[in-house]
Amino acid sequence: MRVDPSYVSNLVSSLDQSQFNEQQLTAELSSGVSITSLSQNPVASGENVLLLNQIQQDDSFTQSSSLVTSQLQVADSSLGSVVSQLTQAVSLATSANNGTMNASDVKSIGNQISGILDEVQSLANTSYQGQYIFAGGQTSTTPFATSATTSPAVTTYSGDQDINYLQTPNGQRIQLNVPGSQIFLGTGTSSVFGALNSLIADYASGTVNTAQAVSDTTALGTALNYVSQQRVTVDNSITQLTAASDAVTSDQTQVTSAQTNLMQADVALVSTQLSLSETQQTALEDVISQLDSASNSLFSKMQ
């Protein structure tokens, strides 16, 4: 039988191979990452890109969500104050309308309602981080101003009807604002400022046109209900955000664990492989040194 006389050099290439394996396994152990180049696992590498994308999107949504939640909470608490101010105005107007008050009391109520108007207007002009939250898209302009040149005075809205939405990673759109005109200058009789301005005009002279004042008070009541309805929109958004944020967080946890499983080195497995590789290398080294030290040709036996 013929043999390849240079088998020792073949053994050396096996030794190289086993050393290369050890190097790679050691690198995996030290970095904790099992895939260090695309070719090691092309499918996992592609999957990894998608998972990381998902994680980062989730992360970014969680941050955005906490930011807009505080903005929505500011809107909610402003509207809460508006509701209590308006409730007070309604009860003041009702007491003024019962016909038992003298002129100066009526005037004083007119002044109080005027104060409430200022308060409500300042609440409608609430800003968050320098941006007016009830101005639609015109967040840099004060949305509400009252001009007293006419009687009743007129409160105008200089914002727009723009509504912003925040998209969740799964495409759900959550409403972020309610345009101020929709809340405070509602259609027909539901205008907060219209009702307040009319009432102030009604009580300005001290003599009350009861029919007109009662109708204006009713209008204010309607407007109050309307504001409460709009407040529900804001509350709904907060609820939706919280739910979406929770869902995203749990998704992120899952995706992160999938990504970790995909990319992280299995320490037990790698250690076992490393130990096997070491054994193989030692064996090879022994064989080579054995072949090397004992002269392995007949010439050594010839004298």
Add this chain to the structure above:
Amino acid sequence: MGTISSAFGLIAGALNADQSALSIVANNVANANTPGYTVENPKWQENDPVQINGVSYGDGVTETGAASQRDSVLVARLDQQQQSASASGARLTALNSIQALFTPDSGSSTSTAGDIGSDITSFFSSFSSLEANPTDTSLDEQVLSSATTLAGDISNAAASLNTQRSGLDQEASGVTAQVNSLTGTISQLNQQIQSASPHADAGTLEDQRDEDVSQLSQLIGINQVTTENNGLSITTTSGQLLVSEGSSYQLTSGSVNGVTDFFLGGADVTKQLMSGGGELGGYITARDQDIPNALTSLDQLAYNVSTQVNNLNNSGTDLNGVEGTGTNQAGVTGTGTVPLYIFNEPTVVAGYAASMTAVMTDPSQVASAALGAGTGDNSNATAMANLAKQTIVDGLTPTDFYSNFVSTLGATVSGVQAENTAQNASVTQLQTQNNALSKVNLNDEAAAMSTMESSYQAASQVFTMLNTIMASVLNLGQQSTVS
């Protein structure tokens, strides 16, 4: 009738034959580690018998020279396999440097630097953050900084690919000189072999020729054709003549469209060499196929992302309330005079990746509001964030496209790796077979030596005894006169 003197002649011939056989063994042992050396065996030939009075007498032995123990078919198979192995080897080396540019991101924050996949996500996420607060300048700045990172990483990757491509180009043209020097030597050896040994194995000369052909096989894909009088013609795998017996043809290179093309006999053979094999085939495959593929993908990605993002940003209203010059989906054209481009506006797809930059420097020019809307509007930011989920790059979302790209590249590399491993294993196997046949085996030589030694001793013993017999004959039985 044989005589004592004929026995003398016969045994002297045997001693000579043993001596030359021993020198062949010595030569084998001396060349035990010479690359390309083929083990030689002494050729023994029985001398023609002598007919005397109708009786045939043997006339000893002659050693007629050494015969190389060679299997030409095996050698040619080995060459053939080596071509494929060195082609895939060269290609694998190139592919490994390509894939090093796209190392998978492990997900830890330190590893994200330079990862285009993460850059794409960060870029589009920065628009999502802008949705939450469209008037926040720091978020606008984040958009621009992630745009700069994305453009920088894509253009860096493209520039590295281009550099690798010109490196491969140089290596490929460097091979030309080696090929020409080898084909020159082979044609000279052909001439020598044809004149020295037209009908038989030419021994050492043939060893040299085989060694040169083997080296040539590693460089370039070839076919060998044995011609008359022990000559050899070599063509490329696709049939262009490189060596025709005593003459060789120069492989030349010249620059065509910025890359080196290869010519043989005036014809451009670059394409044929690419599929031919050898290092040259591997270099050309990586240069003209693998790197251009990767560059095309990057170009597509960069082009589509830039075009779409620029279009949307340019058909929106920025933080200063200034509109762009573009037309939005509703057909409204912005009133602006200056286009609001985030990236340099691409004109052609090819080569865009290398030149991609983020040109916007003023964060307030990021147009998160729609045309005609107040600066607090976020609908344009939403539209730009949504690009991440739209199939804007070759029917895929940017992230899917990149994910697809890395999987494809990884699969190519691992495919070539497997191919290369298999081919190398096959080369090793053939090499082992060839070594077993043609390499000097010291055990065999020791055995031959010892056989030859005993036959030489025997012959000299016979000679001594013949000498004694001859003396007896001359002295006619007297012991003293001639001894």
